[in-house]
Amino acid sequence: MTKKAKLGTGARFKTLMSQLKRKKVGKTARGRKMAKALPGKTKKIKNPAALAAWIGRKKFGKKKFQKLAIKGKK
Numbered sequence: 560m561t562k563k564a565k566l567g568t569g570a571r572f573k574t575l576m577s578q579l580k581r582k583k584v585g586k587t588a589r590g591r592k593m594a595k596a597l598p599g600k601t602k603k604i605k606n607p608a609a610l611a612a613w614i615g616r617k618k619f620g621k622k623k624f625q626k627l628a629i630k631g632k633k
Contacts, residue, residue, distance in 0.1 A: 569631030572611055579607035 564570030582604060604610055616624045 567627050567630035572615065572631065575611045575614065576607045579604050579610055 564574070612624075612628075615627070618624075619627065
């Protein structure tokens, strides 16, 4: 098991962003199903930073994620 970076440093966010940059929409079964329904939507993720922020808010909650974001910017 690899060690995760400490919360509030911004390293986890940067790692997640770099992972999302490489991913394409439609890699999962549900994503492929959606891609068939919407032709031309199997492109790369347009804004990985926004998606990473959304994931963080969902995981930690709005209040805690905002505190981490402020701490990470310092």
